[in-house]
Amino acid sequence: MSKTNHPVLRYRDPVYKTLRELALSYFHEYFDKSGRKSLRNYSLPFSLLRYDPHFWVSGKDDLIAVVNDLEDSRHYTLVKGRHLQYLRSVEPYISFVSDITQWNRKGKRGNFHRRKK
Helix, strand or coil: CCCCCCCCCCCCCCCCCCHHHHHHHCHHHCECCCCCECCCEEECCCCHHHCCHHHHCCCCCCCHHHHHHHHHCCEEECCCHHHHHHCCCCCHHHHHHHCEEEECCCCCEEEEEECCC
8 A cells, every 4th residue: 555656646636537448557667677568456455444543544564454355355347358468568657657656755845856776
């Protein structure tokens, strides 16, 4: 569980009719280092109300219990089978932009920074 530090993956306006449409709006922004698009599934809405906010908002421990519960929730497939062969790799400029961060390593906000490789 985390807040992204990248300018590409941001807020979405509430204009999507279904969760699937919303998930698909993020599709091109999830990719691995080789440029392969990696978003395959989405879950039903997952409420954090079942957890004490001190645990997941400001706790110092890892959130493996939350991760496990999310993984156990029902998921739906976005892309499968023969459709996978038609996916294009990520464009070079998107890959470049994904290396730009808003927060530096010391946790201070500032100008956007290019991550060092």
